[in-house]
Amino acid sequence: MPPNTPPDLNIRPRILYQVAKAAWEGTLFERKGEICHLLQREFADKATRRLVANQIRIAMGLEPNNSEEVINEYDAEALMGMGSEPVVIANPEACENCHSSSCEKACPLGAITRDELGRPSIDRTKCANDGYCISACQFGALADKSQFVPLINLLRQNSHKVYASVAPAFAGQFGSEVTAGKLRSALLKLGFNEMVETALYADLITIKEAFEYDDKVKGEHDFLITSCCCPIWIKLIENKFPDLMGHISPSVSPMIASGRVIKELEPEAKVVFIGPCVAKKSEAQLPELKGAIDFVLTFQELATIFEAAAINPSEEPDEENPLASWGGRIYARTGGVSAAVGTTLEKLIPRRAELFNPIKADGIPDCTKLLEEIRAGKREFNFIEGMACKGGCVGGPGRLLPPEEGTKQVNDYGNAAPAHTPVENPQIYSTLTKLGHYNGMPTMTGTSKMAAILARKLASVPK
Numbered sequence: 486m487p488p489n490t491p492p493d494l495n496i497r498p499r500i501l502y503q504v505a506k507a508a509w510e511g512t513l514f515e516r517k518g519e520i521c522h523l524l525q526r527e528f529a530d531k532a533t534r535r536l537v538a539n540q541i542r543i544a545m546g547l548e549p550n551n552s553e554e555v556i557n558e559y560d561a562e563a564l565m566g567m568g569s570e571p572v573v574i575a576n577p578e579a580c581e582n583c584h585s586s587s588c589e590k591a592c593p594l595g596a597i598t599r600d601e602l603g604r605p606s607i608d609r610t611k612c613a614n615d616g617y618c619i620s621a622c623q624f625g626a627l628a629d630k631s632q633f634v635p636l637i638n639l640l641r642q643n644s645h646k647v648y649a650s651v652a653p654a655f656a657g658q659f660g661s662e663v664t665a666g667k668l669r670s671a672l673l674k675l676g677f678n679e680m681v682e683t684a685l686y687a688d689l690i691t692i693k694e695a696f697e698y699d700d701k702v703k704g705e706h707d708f709l710i711t712s713c714c715c716p717i718w719i720k721l722i723e724n725k726f727p728d729l730m731g732h733i734s735p736s737v738s739p740m741i742a743s744g745r746v747i748k749e750l751e752p753e754a755k756v757v758f759i760g761p762c763v764a765k766k767s768e769a770q771l772p773e774l775k776g777a778i779d780f781v782l783t784f785q786e787l788a789t790i791f792e793a794a795a796i797n798p799s800e801e802p803d804e805e806n807p808l809a810s811w812g813g814r815i816y817a818r819t820g821g822v823s824a825a826v827g828t829t830l831e832k833l834i835p836r837r838a839e840l841f842n843p844i845k846a847d848g849i850p851d852c853t854k855l856l857e858e859i860r861a862g863k864r865e866f867n868f869i870e871g872m873a874c875k876g877g878c879v880g881g882p883g884r885l886l887p888p889e890e891g892t893k894q895v896n897d898y899g900n901a902a903p904a905h906t907p908v909e910n911p912q913i914y915s916t917l918t919k920l921g922h923y924n925g926m927p928t929m930t931g932t933s934k935m936a937a938i939l940a941r942k943l944a945s946v947p948k
């Protein structure tokens with residue numbers, strides 16, 4: 486190993502496990518110093534011991550402070566709330582001694598730069614907190630702040646009804662035998678009051694996107710950029726293609742829709758999104774979207790919590806409560822949003838479906854290329870879908886399965902859905918009825934109540 490190169494720690498999974506276990510057992514505050522010393526024992530040099538302490542603080546959702554100890558009189562207060570920005574954190578000391586360029590190469594937005602002394606730093610104006618750099622960093626110097634400590638506290642307190650909104654990419658992630666019903670039972674055992682498929686809210690967004698398409702694509706040069714799922718896709722357009730912003734559909738993501746609808750019906754409830762995405766931690770905190778989602782966990786973090794709580798989802802009873810359609814469930818893979826909106830348009834407004842001409846891109850380089858071509862007028866498509874991860878959300882950095890296997894599982898899960906589109910999904914009408922819509926399908930555009938709930942910029946919801 487060259488001099489001044491940080492050691493290969495590969496210690497983050499163990500740190501997350503120890504922190505989650507102590508949080509689950511209710512002993513984290515007393516034991517955080519002990520956990521720190523337990524893990525630091527393996528490393529003699531002070532810099533690595535500080536790195537371990539910082540990683541423990543990040544796992545607790547706190548800022549690194551370059552101390553060898555995990556003790557701070559304000560920690561208790563910080564742990565009660567949602568993690569603060571920025572989500573992706575670099576350990577400054579480790580980065581100073583690192584000469585690898587793997588994190589720079591992994592960042593598709595060019596947010597990691599080097600100063601005149603060769604030290605890397607994150608340009609926060611470009612960083613979208615996507616988390617790609619974390620898996621590329623072999624020294625464990627980069628990490629995303631975890632939110633599971635305050636979440637475990639919330640579940641232990643039993644003071645609020647807590648919903649888990651689970652992304653459709655969950656299929657197969659916790660084992661091929663772990664159905665939605667088994668995952669639901671495991672989450673209930675963990676202390677959640679209910680699990681819902683985020684895909685049900687993707688169904689609502691599909692309807693809204695179909696109506697938005699009908700509303701905004703009138704002539705041959707009109708096109709709609711779907712904004713549904715991916716915060717990195719939106720950030721890419723904001724940063725590099727601001728002239729295309731006016732074409733973005735005004736719909737929120739299914740994650741935000743799930744939180745808003747649940748809280749519209751139960752204002753005191755807490756909603757936790759669980760998915761493969763690190764960037765969702767940031768999306769949930771955007772000023773215009775804040776309040777819908779209380780905590781965000783990745784699948785990797787949830788798997789660690791299950792392990793710490795000795796819960797094996799595959800051994801839990803299968804109490805499936807089918808909710809979403811095929812269209813909502815395939816949002817998890819590239820092309821899913823376009824397929825869902827296209828088939829829904831055929832049901833809702835058949836005359837407009839004939840001209841529906843979608844295109845999709847996945848991975849930031851391909852998304853960028855597609856947007857450049859759209860800007861240059863080289864493409865004749867009128868519904869533009871982009872997903873930052875290769876393969877779509879099944880390729881998200883917090884996944885547990887390879888993207889190809891995730892895609893297969895998602896397709897199988899979609900094919901097993903009781904309804905093909907949201908138009909045939911009785912759960913949609915039941916949700917709409919609870920929201921006060923008793924007669925058929927509301928258009929969800931303009932100034933309607935549903936449009937306001939599902940709108941990207943929510944000023945106030947008309948009653």
Ligand code: SF4
Binds near residue numbers: 615717765873877882
């Ligand atoms: Fe997140 Fe990737 Fe899905 Fe975008 S494509 S929402 S970055 S997991």
